[in-house]
Amino acid sequence: MAGTPATDSTWERLTAAQLATVATVDEERLALERSRLPAATAQRLDGPIYSVRSRFLFWERLVTLMENDWAPDGRYVVDEYINDLESRDRIDDVLESRPVLATGLLTELLAHLDRRFLVRTVPDDGAALRPYTKALREGAQLSERWYRRPDTIPWL
Numbered sequence: 231m232a233g234t235p236a237t238d239s240t241w242e243r244l245t246a247a248q249l250a251t252v253a254t255v256d257e258e259r260l261a262l263e264r265s266r267l268p269a270a271t272a273q274r275l276d277g278p279i280y281s282v283r284s285r286f287l288f289w290e291r292l293v294t295l296m297e298n299d300w301a302p303d304g305r306y307v308v309d310e311y312i313n314d315l316e317s318r319d320r321i322d323d324v325l326e327s328r329p330v331l332a333t334g335l336l337t338e339l340l341a342h343l344d345r346r347f348l349v350r351t352v353p354d355d356g357a358a359l360r361p362y363t364k365a366l367r368e369g370a371q372l373s374e375r376w377y378r379r380p381d382t383i384p385w386l
């Protein structure tokens with residue numbers, strides 16, 4: 231997808247109420263991330279690494295890489311792929327817990343990105359990720375995305 235990322239253009243159109251809710255979620259996330267760091271490092275962290283917006287951007291980046299056959303080198307680290315799936319799952323958590331975000335633009339953006347993901351993946355019952363994901367090996371119930379693999383697996 232060329233041009234402005236869909237996440238960026240969507241963020242520009244969010245309502246004041248949606249932006250305020252995102253800010254609240256991000257403040258909660260920032261507090262969590264800071265709590266996991268040494269005090270001196272935590273003080274320097276001025277925003278969450280895993281903000282709501284960054285999670286959408288991670289998901290969009292993954293989908294775009296898949297669409298471009300993992301350009302430029304055709305590779306993608308499995309740990310990063312797993313991180314992107316986890317970030318996508320956390321988007322669901324945020325939308326479920328914050329109804330003001332679960333309607334409208336963010337839901338449309340997510341549906342758009344998810345459709346693009348489905349086009350570039352195939353069902354595999356989690357086989358491609360099972361060697362790398364303890365939850366799959368232990369039979370945990372994860373979102374449907376964990377049971378699909380990219381049509382071209384970039385970490386083999």
